[in-house]
Amino acid sequence: MRERLGIAGSGVIACGLAVAAAGQGEVLLWARSDGSAERARARVTKTCAKLDGFDPDRVRIVTNLDELAGATFLVEAVVEHHGSKTAVLADLGVLARHAGAGAVLATTTSSLSINELARASGLPERFVAFHPFNPVPKMQLVELAFPPEANEDTRARARKLCRELGKTAVEVPDIPGFVVNRLLFPYLFRAVDLLSETGMAPEDIDRCMTLGAGMPMGPIALLDYVGLDVSKAIGESIGARVPDRLVELVATGSLGRKTGIGFYRYD
Numbered sequence: 001m002r003e004r005l006g007i008a009g010s011g012v013i014a015c016g017l018a019v020a021a022a023g024q025g026e027v028l029l030w031a032r033s034d035g036s037a038e039r040a041r042a043r044v045t046k047t048c049a050k051l052d053g054f055d056p057d058r059v060r061i062v063t064n065l066d067e068l069a070g071a072t073f074l075v076e077a078v079v080e081h082h083g084s085k086t087a088v089l090a091d092l093g094v095l096a097r098h099a100g101a102g103a104v105l106a107t108t109t110s111s112l113s114i115n116e117l118a119r120a121s122g123l124p125e126r127f128v129a130f131h132p133f134n135p136v137p138k139m140q141l142v143e144l145a146f147p148p149e150a151n152e153d154t155r156a157r158a159r160k161l162c163r164e165l166g167k168t169a170v171e172v173p174d175i176p177g178f179v180v181n182r183l184l185f186p187y188l189f190r191a192v193d194l195l196s197e198t199g200m201a202p203e204d205i206d207r208c209m210t211l212g213a214g215m216p217m218g219p220i221a222l223l224d225y226v227g228l229d230v231s232k233a234i235g236e237s238i239g240a241r242v243p244d245r246l247v248e249l250v251a252t253g254s255l256g257r258k259t260g261i262g263f264y265r266y267d
Helices: 013-024 033-051 066-072 082-097 115-123 152-164 178-196 202-212 219-226 229-237 244-251
Strands: 005-008 028-032 059-062 073-078 104-107 129-133 141-145 170-173
Touching: 005 033, 005 066, 005 082, 005 129, 013 028, 013 059, 013 066, 013 129, 028 066, 028 170, 033 059, 059 066, 066 082, 073 082, 073 141, 082 104, 082 115, 104 115, 104 152, 115 129, 129 152, 152 170, 178 229, 178 244, 202 219, 219 229, 229 244
Parallel strands: 005 028, 005 073, 028 059, 073 104, 104 129, 141 170
Antiparallel strands: 129 141
């Protein structure tokens, strides 16, 4: 892989992208704290163990953001919150200007304005929305969105990185939710409404959609997998009505698989 990937973030998408890239070479991953770094290391190791040819030692985890200065493709992958992302992107922009000459800056957002994030980075001409899907090592699609200022070198390098990672890139417009989430989440929320309207069990609705519509995962299970807090944020960003039942679960801290309870319980 020609690019040296530097990832700012230590969550599911950040670690998944690091693992996907580790099949091609060394990756730098920044975590905010020692505790976050330990959790990221455990997640990377666990994921690599399920795949052939992916070495967890190729993912170097650091807690000092300045250590990403040697990367040529810097990806912000922190929480889906405008203030958090703009703060990290501003820092990455400084790194790119003073250390990583010519580095591309990317964000994994799918719901925030690309133009606004590009301006926050200070380098809109070298900016791209690079939106992979979870689990990143297995899912084939990356949605790419560019601000108007993005130059042709940035566009070409983003597309080439997707190919090197074994992904298919689709360029999408800068609209909240891009394509996948904009179409997907109204369907997922309608399934929650159906739960409330009918009193059906989540398992039965999911079984109907997996066996009857050929979906790889039912809508209720998928919401739990994505995270109910993340799902709520995406729904709000695309202007979809978020079901009351989902809002209530988020308010109680029941966020899905990551907390052990959502619409389902997880051991």
